[in-house]
Amino acid sequence: MKVLLLNYSDTGGGSSIACERLLTSLHQYNYDVELGVIEKKTNNSRVIRLNIVPLYDSKIYRIKTKIFNKLRLFLNRKFGIGFRTSNPIFHSENRKTFIDINYINNSEYDLIHFHWINKDMISIEDIAKITKPIVWTMHDTWVFSGAEHYPNILENDLRFIEGYTKSNKPGTTSGSDICRKTWERKKRRWKNCNFNFISPSRYEKESFEKSALFHNSSSTCTLIPNIVPENIFRPVDRKYLRELHQIPLEKKVIGFGAAYDITEKKSIKGGFFLIEAIKKLQNRANYHFVIFGSHTPSFAGEIDLPTFATGFITNPHILSGIYNLCDVFVCPSLLENLPNVCLESLFCGIPVTAFNTGGIPDIVEHKKTGYLAKCFDSDDLLNGILFCIDNYDELSRNSLAKAHAEFDNETVVKKHIELYESVLGHRP
Numbered sequence: 001m002k003v004l005l006l007n008y009s010d011t012g013g014g015s016s017i018a019c020e021r022l023l024t025s026l027h028q029y030n031y032d033v034e035l036g037v038i039e040k041k042t043n044n045s046r047v048i049r050l051n052i053v054p055l056y057d058s059k060i061y062r063i064k065t066k067i068f069n070k071l072r073l074f075l076n077r078k079f080g081i082g083f084r085t086s087n088p089i090f091h092s093e094n095r096k097t098f099i100d101i102n103y104i105n106n107s108e109y110d111l112i113h114f115h116w117i118n119k120d121m122i123s124i125e126d127i128a129k130i131t132k133p134i135v136w137t138m139h140d141t142w143v144f145s146g147a148e149h150y151p152n153i154l155e156n157d158l159r160f161i162e163g164y165t166k167s168n169k170p171g172t173t174s175g176s177d178i179c180r181k182t183w184e185r186k187k188r189r190w191k192n193c194n195f196n197f198i199s200p201s202r203y204e205k206e207s208f209e210k211s212a213l214f215h216n217s218s219s220t221c222t223l224i225p226n227i228v229p230e231n232i233f234r235p236v237d238r239k240y241l242r243e244l245h246q247i248p249l250e251k252k253v254i255g256f257g258a259a260y261d262i263t264e265k266k267s268i269k270g271g272f273f274l275i276e277a278i279k280k281l282q283n284r285a286n287y288h289f290v291i292f293g294s295h296t297p298s299f300a301g302e303i304d305l306p307t308f309a310t311g312f313i314t315n316p317h318i319l320s321g322i323y324n325l326c327d328v329f330v331c332p333s334l335l336e337n338l339p340n341v342c343l344e345s346l347f348c349g350i351p352v353t354a355f356n357t358g359g360i361p362d363i364v365e366h367k368k369t370g371y372l373a374k375c376f377d378s379d380d381l382l383n384g385i386l387f388c389i390d391n392y393d394e395l396s397r398n399s400l401a402k403a404h405a406e407f408d409n410e411t412v413v414k415k416h417i418e419l420y421e422s423v424l425g426h427r428p
Contacts, residue, residue, distance in 0.1 A: 001420060002032045002108055006122075007115040009039040010047045011314065014340050015116035015139040018200075020044070021227040025413045038098055038121055051100040056120075085179075086172035087152035089268050092118035092142060093182050097126040105131045111420055115139060118149075124182070128189045133423050137198040137224075140337055144211035146179030150335050153357075154266055154376075159183075163212040187213060195219040196423050198416075200226050200338035201359025224415045225362070225407055226338055233320045233347035235400070241325050245308055247288050252389050254278075254305075255326035255350070257292035257341050270332030270355070271299065276378035277332075277385065278303045290325055292341070323348040328370075328388035332381060336360055346403045351395035353384035367391075369399040 003026070007019040019035060023046055026033045033046070040049040055061060072082060085091075098120055104112060114136040117127075127134075140149040146164055151157040155170040162168055164180035173179070190213075199205035199221050208214055208221050242249050256274055265272045281287065284305060291299065291309040300307045313319045323329065329345040331354040336342075338359040342352050346363055352370035354360045355377075364370040371384030388395055 001110050001424065003034075003111050003113055003420065004104070004107070004109040005033060005035045005113045005115060006117055007035065007037055008117065008119055008121050009041060010035060010037045010044060011041045013116070015137075017340055018137070018139065018226040019115045020047075021229060022413075022416065023047075024229075025227055025409065026416070029413060029417065031417070036099070038119075051103055052098050053100060056096065056098045083175045083178045084173065085148075085152070086155070086170070086266060087148055087150075087157070088266055089148055089150045090118075091147040091178065092120075092149065093147050093178055094118060094120060094122065094124045094127075096120040097123045101126050101129055105129075107132075110424055111135060113137070113420075118142065124185045125189050128193050133196070134193075135196045135198060135419060135423060137200070138204055138208070138337070139200070141204065141207060143197065144208050144213045146181075146183035148179055150268060153335050160207070161210050161212060183213065193219065196419065197221040198224045198419070200224065201362050203359040203362070204337050222415070222419055224419070225412055226340060226343060227409055227412050228340070228343045228347050228403075228407060229316065230347055230404070230409050232316045233323070233344045235349045235396075236321060236324045238324055241321055245325060247308065247325060250286075251288040251306075252286055253288045253290055253326045253328075254385060254389075255290045255292060255323065255329040255345075256332075266334070268334050270334055270376075273355075273376060273378045273381060274330055274332045275299075275302045277382040278305065280379070280382055281305075281385075290322060292319075292322060319344070320348060323350050326350050327392050328353055328385055330354070330381070330385060331360065333357070333360075334376065338362060343403075343407060346399045346407070349396040349400045351388035351392060351399060353381065353388050355381070363402075365398070365402065369395060369402050 005019055005023055007015055009016050010020060023033055023035045035047045036050045037047060038050065040047055099122060109132060112130060112132045112134050114134060116139050141151065142149045145151060145160045151160060152170050157170050159168055164183040169177055197208065197219060199208060202223065205221050205223050239249060247253060287305055289303055289305045289307040291307060293312050310322055323345055329350050329352050331339060331342050331352055334357065336358045342360060342363045345352050346369065352364045353373060354364050355375045356372035357375055361372060364372055366372040371387045373380040373384045
């Protein structure tokens with residue numbers, strides 16, 4: 001069996017991480033697998049940069065696109081021209097195809113496994129032209145939504161269930177409705193396609209099954225979580241790590257990632273709500289804050305606590321050590337599929353406080369492996385932070401038990417292999 005994984009890039013986002021981990025795990029089981037990308041940023045020999053259509057691989061095209069995008073953004077902000085929405089999440093129309101579809105169709109690959117193929121990696125129309133069997137991991141809800149990668153949850157946007165019409169778009173959406181137009185293209189072009197979807201979370205699988213696009217479809221959806229390398233993400237000596245990073249042993253350490261867009265209440269990562277919670281924290285001298293990844297300078301100023309900001313980390317061994325500094329990891333996202341940060345924290349035995357939304361409850365069991373706060377309630381988010389700190393030992397033991405019982409690497413890899421073999425007809 002020869003498999004080609006497809007993802008826009010081999011590093012940077014959650015889908016890239018999940019894809020690279022699957023690539024590594026499948027190779028450990030001696031499967032012939034490669035990862036095809038548009039942007040190759042690592043020196044991994046198993047990752048190949050796919051042939052790009054010459055028109056889209058030219059410097060002139062990139063300059064024109066950059067100028068056009070800036071002009072469109074200016075006209076939108078200055079004069080309200082074009083599509084406008086209060087949903088700040090990324091939107092993808094997938095009108096172009098950057099990669100060579102003929103190469104894929106004429107290749108020796110037996111199966112193509114899509115991951116995140118947006119930013120015009122493959123158009124909606126050309127997805128339907130791929131002749132190889134397709135397995136498709138849904139890292140967000142774009143597959144069964146319109147152009148948006150997550151619904152406008154704060155406005156109770158249910159168009160992915162109801163179908164997209166001219167009359168049911170959110171009140172804050174105006175101009176050309178690219179979400180409806182993108183959904184209509186999917187409905188028209190994919191009506192005869194048989195995809196084999198993978199959902200990492202129960203939330204996404206249930207949403208897929210309710211969706212107007214696929215609820216009567218012959219396409220299937222299998223529940224398979226993402227892989228976390230358990231030999232890397234595991235408990236380590238917390239005393240040593242605290243001394244290494246000069247964090248006093250008696251401090252209670254709160255961890256958080258994605259510390260940007262802190263003034264935008266509708267930002268999908270929820271930094272706004274975390275700041276509201278932290279501002280209400282009593283006995284502040286007892287706490288220390290760890291910021292994972294990139295952040296705005298104003299974030300540390302807003303929380304007003306001693307802070308260790310790690311910057312963007314690519315080395316998973318270092319990242320594991322950062323998790324192990326913490327007494328609690330906070331994930332205040334408005335909506336997530338199966339967030340890697342929560343899974344990684346689970347494997348390190350670090351309790352998670354998060355809103356009870358999306359696929360997070362697959363990882364966080366309320367008052368057992370962490371705390372599920374009432375959605376978008378900063379007071380309850382703070383309650384969760386304090387509960388996890390006060391009950392660290394018990395929650396840590398429960399987290400490790402759940403990680404190895406429900407997200408065991410060997411089991412997850414074998415589920416992928418079983419699906420591949422089933423799709424290719426190797427099994428009855």
